Every structure is written in structure tokens, then in C-alpha cells.
Amino acid sequence: MKFIKSILxxxxxxxxxxxxxxxxxxxxxxxxxxxxxxxxxxxxxxFAVQVxxxxxxxxxxxxxxxxxxxxxxxxxxxxxxxxxxxxMHYYGATAMVVLAIIHMTQVFLHAxxxxxxxxxxxxxxxxxxxxLGMSFTGQLLRWDANGVWSVTVAAEMAGRAPxxxxxxxxxxxxxxxxxxxxLTRFFAIHVFVLPGLIFAGIGLHLWLVLRHGISEMPKxxxxxxxxxxxxxxxxxxxKTGVPFWPIAAWRDTVFSVAVMALIVGCALFxxxxxxxxxxxxxxxxxxxMPDWYFWWYFAILSMLPPQLETFVILGLPVxxxxxxxxxxxxxxxxxxxxxxxxxxxxxxxxxxxxxxxLTIYGYKKPWSPDFGVKPLPASVIASSDPAVVHGAELVxxxxxxxxxxxxxxxxxxxxxxxxIGQRLTQPELIIRINNGGYNMPSFAAxxxxxxLADMVTFLETRNGAVVGKKTIASGNRVSK
Amino acid sequence: MCExxxxxxxxxxxRRSFLNRLSLGLAGLVGAAMALPPIAYVLSPLVGKxxxxxxxxxxxxxxxxxxxxxxxxxxxxxxxxxxxxxxxGAWLRRIGEDQFIAxxxxxxxxxxxxxxxxxxxLFMCPCHGGxxxxxxxxxxGPPPEALARxxxxxxxxxxxxxxxxxxxxTNDLV
Numbered sequence: 001m002k003f004i005k006s007i008l009x010x011x012x013x014x015x016x017x018x019x020x021x022x023x024x025x026x027x028x029x030x031x032x033x034x035x036x037x038x039x040x041x042x043x044x045x046x047f048a049v050q051v052x053x054x055x056x057x058x059x060x061x062x063x064x065x066x067x068x069x070x071x072x073x074x075x076x077x078x079x080x081x082x083x084x085x086x087x088m089h090y091y092g093a094t095a096m097v098v099l100a101i102i103h104m105t106q107v108f109l110h111a112x113x114x115x116x117x118x119x120x121x122x123x124x125x126x127x128x129x130x131x132l133g134m135s136f137t138g139q140l141l142r143w144d145a146n147g148v149w150s151v152t153v154a155a156e157m158a159g160r161a162p163x164x165x166x167x168x169x170x171x172x173x174x175x176x177x178x179x180x181x182x183l184t185r186f187f188a189i190h191v192f193v194l195p196g197l198i199f200a201g202i203g204l205h206l207w208l209v210l211r212h213g214i215s216e217m218p219k220x221x222x223x224x225x226x227x228x229x230x231x232x233x234x235x236x237x238x239k240t241g242v243p244f245w246p247i248a249a250w251r252d253t254v255f256s257v258a259v260m261a262l263i264v265g266c267a268l269f270x271x272x273x274x275x276x277x278x279x280x281x282x283x284x285x286x287x288x289m290p291d292w293y294f295w296w297y298f299a300i301l302s303m304l305p306p307q308l309e310t311f312v313i314l315g316l317p318v319x320x321x322x323x324x325x326x327x328x329x330x331x332x333x334x335x336x337x338x339x340x341x342x343x344x345x346x347x348x349x350x351x352x353x354x355x356x357x358l359t360i361y362g363y364k365k366p367w368s369p370d371f372g373v374k375p376l377p378a379s380v381i382a383s384s385d386p387a388v389v390h391g392a393e394l395v396x397x398x399x400x401x402x403x404x405x406x407x408x409x410x411x412x413x414x415x416x417x418x419x420i421g422q423r424l425t426q427p428e429l430i431i432r433i434n435n436g437g438y439n440m441p442s443f444a445a446x447x448x449x450x451x452l453a454d455m456v457t458f459l460e461t462r463n464g465a466v467v468g469k470k471t472i473a474s475g476n477r478v479s480k
Numbered sequence: 481m482c483e484x485x486x487x488x489x490x491x492x493x494x495r496r497s498f499l500n501r502l503s504l505g506l507a508g509l510v511g512a513a514m515a516l517p518p519i520a521y522v523l524s525p526l527v528g529k530x531x532x533x534x535x536x537x538x539x540x541x542x543x544x545x546x547x548x549x550x551x552x553x554x555x556x557x558x559x560x561x562x563x564x565x566x567x568x569g570a571w572l573r574r575i576g577e578d579q580f581i582a583x584x585x586x587x588x589x590x591x592x593x594x595x596x597x598x599x600x601x602l603f604m605c606p607c608h609g610g611x612x613x614x615x616x617x618x619x620x621g622p623p624p625e626a627l628a629r630x631x632x633x634x635x636x637x638x639x640x641x642x643x644x645x646x647x648x649x650t651n652d653l654v
Contacts, residue, residue: 066563148565149592152646153607156591159648167526169648175525176645179566180559185522282552282569284585284593287606301590302608306622367609371595399600403609413609441611441619446601 024210028241029248032217036110039103041252042259046099047198049092049263050134053085054191061141063187065180068143069278076275087267093135095263097293100128105348108327111336112215115226118328120208125324127201129317130194132293137190139291143183144276149288151182152281160310178281213237214244218336226333287368295362296355302367369402370411380407383461391458394451398443406462414440419464429456530557534633534640537572543580543639548573548596548614551582556643570630570641571596571603573614582641583616584628588649594627603627624649 012018060079062071075082104124107113113121136154140147151173159169174181213233216222222232242248273291277283290298297316304312338345375396381389395401395417401410404417424432433452436442447455535553543549548571555568571583571594583603585593592607602619603612611620616627628647633640 064561065559065565067561069564152586152591155646156586156649166648170526170645171523173525173646175557176529177555177557177568177643178646179555179557180562181525181557182565278564280564280567282550282567282585284550284569284595286593288592302622304622306624309622368606369604369609371604371606397599399597399602399604402597402604436619439620441600441602441613443600445614446599 025245025249026243027210027213028237029214029244030216030237031240031242031247033214033248034217035251035255036106036217037214037248038252038255039099039106041249042255043096043099043103044202045256045259046092046096046263047202049088049260050096051195053089053092054195056085057089058191063141063184065183066278068141068183069275072143072275076272083271084264084267086272087270088263089138090272091263091266091270093138094293095259096131097135099259100124100131104128105352109338109344109348110215110218111224111341111344112218113328113332114224114334114336115229115332116212117208117215118332120205120212121328122325123201123205123208125321127198127205128324129321130197130201134190134194134198135291135293137186137194140186141183141190142273142275143279145279145283145286146276146288147183148178148279148281149286150290151178151186153288157313161314214248215336218338220335220337220340223335224333289365292359292363296358297362298365299358299362302362302365364412366412368411369399369413371402373401373410376401376406376409380409381458385457387454387457388461389458390451391454391456394447394455395458398446398451398455400455403440417459417462419462421460421462422464424459426456426460429459532556533643534635535643536638537570537641538639540578540634540637540639543572543574545574545576548598550585550596551639551641553641553643568643569593571627572632572639572641578634580632580634580639581616582630582632584630584644584647586628586647588618588623588625588627588647589621590649591646 057075060071060075060082062068072086075086077083107121107124140151140154155169155172158172159165161168170176172182172185173179174185216233216236276286300312300316301309335341373396376392381392383389395404395406400417403411403413404415405412406417410417420429430452432440433447433455434442434444443452533556537551537553550569551572552567552569554566557566559566569585571585573581573583575581587594587605587607587610589605589608589610592605592610594603594605594610594612596602597604601614603614603616605611605621605623609621610618610623612623612627613619616629618624618626628644630644631642633642
């Protein structure tokens with residue numbers, strides 16, 4: 001025991017641990033820094049999960065061509081604990097994104113970004129965007145059909161940039177097409193470039209926390225005045241401050257344990273995201289979908305008018321980054337209490353509502369044709385007339401139901417046709433089907449006269465009545 | 481070298497300034513020597529475009545006139561370890577005895593794979609609902625342009641498609 005103590009003492013003396021690190025751990029923080037302040041350290045904990053599980057996965061993952069897919073199958077189905085590790089890496093990424101956003105929201109609501117912590121905020125914003133970059137590149141390393149097509153979509157988006165767009169797109173792809181060099185690029189970015197930036201960013205972020213101290217809980221009576229803030233902060237710390245370790249840090253450790261339990265629990269009970277089909281760019285049956293943190297962006301892209309699309313695709317990330325970075329420049333003094341900052345509270349409420357609504361919308365993606373739609377059952381057709389029955393078959397066969405819903409069956413891209421017989425007359429139906437219009441293609445070339453007649457006959461029977469299992473909502477009817 | 485005692489301070493300052501600039505310059509040189517080759521290496525796919533290649537996608541008899549079929553072939557930039565990822569596809573439509581159109585499978589909106597719905601005679605994109613007619617013209621949805629076409633030819637009864645880059649949507653709107 002004495003021998004070990006002497007070795008530890010020697011290491012401490014030569015490394016300067018007690019002289020340098022312990023004062024940092026024991027630096028005095030406001031005693032009001034309680035449960036609100038645990039999200040930053042929990043984000044760091046999630047990052048540690050990512051680093052450790054990522055290193056373990058990298059010992060087996062083969063970042064190249066179809067071997068990547070095979071190695072993912074091995075990790076998921078055969079390697080001991082491989083399924084758990086993939087799950088931990090996935091839910092760790094989810095935790096990191098969620099906790100970083102919560103941490104940022106807390107800092108924004110409490111105006112902790114004001115003097116003298118402006119650079120803390122700015123470094124945090126950059127870190128958030130790098131974390132999102134990690135999430136995106138990580139999704140692509142799940143190198144299945146979805147991964148291949150997500151790279152293609154990313155290259156297409158970048159390709160819209162003026163002048164340099166094609167060069168950026170080809171740099172992303174590692175050539176003019178998806179191929180052997182594509183995945184290796186994203187692997188290098190995901191495991192070397194972005195983690196390096198995150199390590200550097202965290203180092204700066206923590207250094208700034210030590211330099212300027214942890215902000216206190218905001219009080220209406222304590223607005224920030226840059227001329228006097230530091231003296232007042234030091235004076236308050238002297239009176240009521242507590243050492244970070246262990247008086248304040250125990251909450252961080254307790255919360256980090258909860259986060260770890262959640263990550264491991266989700267990995268055990270839900271498992272990692274399922275792998276799709278193999279990464280074959282000639283497989284056209286893929287339905288590219290980003291991971292959930294980008295569903296809101298996916299939804300925005302679907303709603304944009306074409307003339308705005310390029311500007312939003314290229315501009316939104318830049319505007320988002322710059323918009324968040326300049327927050328402390330817009331106001332770095334004055335009130336910090338949320339009760340005195342209604343615009344800040346409103347921004348958070350509006351932002352989160354929009355995020356949730358768009359995320360749900362992105363998940364449902366009603367703008368996409370539903371290729372898996374089933375034929376209408378007899379209970380919905382509700383007729384034995386051969387023309388009506390044939391018309392119902394045609395509505396499915398010709399792809400109308402990919403976009404239109406009839407009595408609960410079909411896609412959601414176009415208007416519901418459950419009561420179309422009440423809204424359009426026979427000639428109007430014929431014109432609409434033949435000519436298309438309102439973002440609907442013309443079917444004149446793919447329907448014979450007899451088929452058109454049967455289809456119209458069927459559609460005329462759709463009058464919004466109660467049929468089958470569902471009650472048909474009449475919706476916004478237009479009179480004939 | 482300083483010749484007089486009272487010139488020592490000025491002389492030392494000049495020396496420090498010189499060494500400061502020398503060290504910064506040399507550090508920059510070392511940095512450039514470290515960074516430039518890797519940057520050029522990473523960007524090398526932007527130069528030296530691979531030669532395009534004609535790929536045999538099947539005999540004439542496999543493609544009835546008026547039909548549209550998916551053909552799969554290897555692209556030109558395949559690397560030894562690419563495996564399945566070296567594959568690419570095209571929708572091949574036979575419009576006459578020796579006439580074909582080869583459409584890119586990439587939607588012109590954001591590059592997702594379009595599907596041919598034979599009964600409707602439409603190409604449809606699963607991502608944002610882009611729809612194209614059988615001649616590739618935009619029928620509905622957000623695509624700003626018609627489907628891209630690949631060069632196609634018939635040689636000795638075999639249909640050949642020329643490998644091409646992934647068509648990037650133009651930035652005309654910017």
C-alpha cells in the first residue's frame with residue numbers, strides 16, 4: 001500500500017495534477033447552479049459514449065464498398081455485444097443531439113450568453129453544428145441503400161451552389177458517381193475530422209467556463225452591466241459560492257448516470273436501427289429518409305415553392321449558424337430573467353413547436369406517394385356493378401391511390417377522393433383525369449376510353465357516405 | 481553585430497523581430513508542406529475525370545418496343561473494393577426498332593431513385609413526390625427539369641448505355 005502511495009505521490013509531483021487539475025475541479029461556482037446546469041456535462045458524457053463505442057465499432061467496421069454492409073451485418077447479428085454497441089452508438093448520438101439542444105435552450109432562456117460569456121455561446125453553437133455533422137455522416141456510415149441515396153441527396157443539395165456546386169458535389173462523392181471512394185471519405189470525416197473539431201471545441205468551451213465561471217441562476221434584480229458584472233459576480237461567489245467538486249458536481253454525475261442508463265436501456269430493449277437492403281446504387285426501390293433529427297428539414301424541403309428551394313437548401317444552414325452565433329452581439333447586457341425577456345421565451349416556444357410539428361410532418365411525409373397501398377376492399381367499393389368494381393381496380397392499378405386517399409386507403413399527397421362524386425361532375429372528372437392539373441399528371445396517354453369511363457363511374461359513387469369500417473368526413477366540400 | 485554599447489537594445493530588438501519573422505515563415509512553410517499534399521489528394525477526384533465507357537445492358541430482344549425497363553450496369557469509376565456500390569442503373573425505353581432512350585434513375589429534384597409505374601406510364605419519386613411522363617418530362621411535383629438522359633446505342637444487336645456522372649440539378653434558379 002505504501003509503495004503504491006509513493007508511486008502515486010511521485011506521479012502527482014511530476015505531473016502537477018494536484019497543482020493544476022484539482023484547483024480546476026474545486027473552483028468556486030454559484031450555489032444556485034443546480035439541476036438546470038446538468039445538461040452540458042451530460043452532453044459531454046454522451047460524447048464519451050460515442051468515442052468509446054465508436055472506437056470499439058471501428059475495430060470491426062470495414063469502411064469500403066460492399067464490405068461495409070457485410071461488416072455491419074456481422075456486427076449486428078454475429079459479433080458478441082455488437083448489437084448492443086451499435087445501439088449504444090445510435091442512442092448515444094440521439095442523446096448528444098437532444099442534450100446539446102436542451103443545454104443550449106437553457107443557456108438561451110437564462111441569457112447565460114451575455115457578458116462575459118459571449119464566446120462560450122459561440123463555441124457552443126459551432127459545437128452543435130459539428131455534432132449535427134457527426135449525426136449526418138454517422139447515418140451514412142450505416143452503409144445500406146438508404147445510406148447510398150442519402151449521399152446522393154447530399155451531393156445534389158451541394159451541387160446547387162453557384163459556380164462551385166458541382167466541384168463540392170464531386171468532392172462529396174469522391175468522383176462523379178457513388179463508388180468505392182465515397183464511403184471512405186465520410187468515414188475519415190466521421191472518425192477523424194469532426195471528432196477532432198469536437199475535442200478542440202470542448203477544450204475551448206471548458207476553458208471558457210473556467211475563465212468566466214458558471215453563470216448564476218438569473219434574477220430580476222441582477223441585470224448584467226459589463227462595467228460592474230465581474231466584481232459583483234466575484235463578490236457573490238465569495239459570499240455564497242461552493243466548490244464545483246463535489247458540491248455541485250454530484251448532480252452532474254447523477255444525471256449522467258441516468259443518461260447512461262437510458263442509452264444502454266434503449267440499446268438493449270429497442271436495439272440499433274435496422275439495416276436496409278445492400279448499398280447498390282442501381283437498386284431503385286430505396287426510399288431515402290434521414291435520421292429523425294433532420295425530419296424537420298426534410299419537411300421544409302417538401303413545402304417550399306421551387307423558386308425558393310435552392311436558396312433555402314443552401315441558405316438555411318448558413319443563416320441558422322450565423323443567426324445563432326450573433327445572438328450575444330444583439331444583446332450582451334441587461335436582464336437575464338426569462339420573466340423580463342418575453343421575446344426570448346416566445347422564440348423558444350415557437351421554435352420548439354415548429355420543430356415538433358415539422359418533425360411529425362417529416363415522419364408522416366404525406367407529400368410522398370404511397371407505393372405500398374393496397375387495393376380497395378369490397379366493403380369500400382360497396383357496389384356489384386362491374387363498371388364500378390373495374391373502376392375501383394383501375395384507381396389502384398393506375399397509381400391514383402399512391403397519392404389520393406379513398407375511405408382511409410391510399411396516400412396523402414393529393415386531395416381525399418372519398419366524396420369526389422359530390423365535388424366534381426362527370427365532365428369535370430373526365431377533364432381532370434385526362435388533363436391533370438393542380439400538380440396532378442395527365443392520364444390521357446395511359447387510359448383507354450373504356451377505362452376512363454369505368455374510373456369515372458366509380459368515382460361518381462364516392463359521395464362521402466359511411467362505408468366499411470370508417471366514417472367519411474365530408475371535409476371542405478365544393479358544390480357542384 | 482552591435483558595435484556600441486548603447487546600440488545593444490535596438491540591435492536585440494531587430495534580432496528578435498528577425499527571428500520572429502523567420503520562425504513564423506518557416507512554421508508556415510512546414511504547415512504548407514504538411515497540408516497541401518493531403519488537400520490536393522482529397523480534391524484529386526475533381527480533376528482527371530474517368531473515361532466514359534459503353535456498357536452492354538442486354539440484347540435487342542429483351543426490350544419490347546414501347547416498354548420501359550430498368551437496366552443495371554457498372555459505372556466507369558469503379559475501384560477494386562467498390563463491390564455493389566460500383567453499380568448504377570438507368571430506365572431504358574425502346575421507342576423504335578433501333579431507337580432507345582436511357583433515363584437516369586435520379587430524380588432531378590434531389591437525386592432520389594425514381595420508379596417506373598407501368599400501368600400509369602409515369603416515373604414517380606418516393607422522396608418528395610416528383611412525377612415524370614414516359615418521355616421524361618416533368619408531370620408534377622417539385623423537379624425543376626426533365627429526367628436526364630444517358631447516351632445509348634445498338635451495336636451488333638446489343639444495347640449499350642454509356643456511363644455518365646450522376647446528373648446534378650442545375651443552379652439556374654440561383
